[in-house]
Amino acid sequence: MSTSPSVPPVLSVRDRRHAEAVREIKEAALRHHAAGELSLRAVARDLGMSAQALYHYFPSRDELITALITDGQAAAAQAVAAGREAGGDRRGRLVGAAVAYRDWAVDQPHVFRLVYGDPIPGYAAPEGGPTVAGALRLGVEF
Template sequence: MTPEVAVTTEAPDPPDNVGLRARNRAAIEARLREVGRQHLAEHGAAALSLRAVARDMNIAPSALYRYVANRDDLLTVLIVDAYDDLADAIESAVARHQTARTRFVAFSIALRDWALRNRSEYALVYGSPVPGYRAPAEQTNPAGERPLMALASIVADLDSVPVIRGTRSPVQTSAANALHALLDDPAVPAMADPVVVARVITVWNLLIGAISSELFEQLGPVTDNPAAVFAGVADLCAALIFG
């Protein structure tokens, strides 16, 4: 007869221990994001340091590596958080309005308001690239597409987009066709008019350009009422979409 072999297994952790570990991990991750954002605001993305973040969290750098592998990993976390926070703010603002035009106005105001409240995060996602950092598309793209898709959804709900003089020229058609990679994106509504898609991209660039110009003072002291200047840009953008 084959002798019986005693099999020993480690007893699973009690549910209380599992829950405690999960809560502790969540608390440390939340603190990591908080301190990471503080360092981003104080020192900029290029100077972000895991060792400095760990010091301000009062933990050893080696302990921090259980949560992020390196500085780039932390930057990725902060980028995804920034995109998601912006998209949440936009979606919340847009949801309170009914017509496409008022939803667009709410979208524009929410975009600028978020940028003013989160200058360092805005600079991280819409400013100059961080030297030596390459964003992992599979992690950042889903969150990064949300703000732009919020704008696209406003236009997609329209029964038709008015033809505006100059927007159907051969140059505009060629520019629209050059966006083939975007048109192939599953997130873009099927059979979307390439010229309309190009117009949405133009509106997005105008809004981001106006906000960047204001936040980074690219035009110098040209106005004491930047909100009115931005409202004018947003109004022009609405004319491109709604006529």
């Protein structure tokens, strides 16, 4: 019996467009958060769509914020893992992870603040939701 490498599924044109729109929405939302103003109306205006159209991609502002936070947590965890792997011995791996985490935070201050500071008025992370899993993943990488 031979094993073949797993082949990623081919996305339909519709799925690719949806994924691209989600990416653009997240980028615009991060820009607005960095500027101190995160509103669906402003994000929609930047993308040339109505605020109502955003609800096709994110059912609520809170779900968009949750997606941004979990993306930030994943990016931090990736950076920490890469820094850890670059280290040699146990001490080197820990220092590599810590330096990589700091570098990520310095390079992405608006994402760091979104994940760890600057509470967004009216936003509460879903209890036991994806932000908890994201935080745990980062802890595991350390």
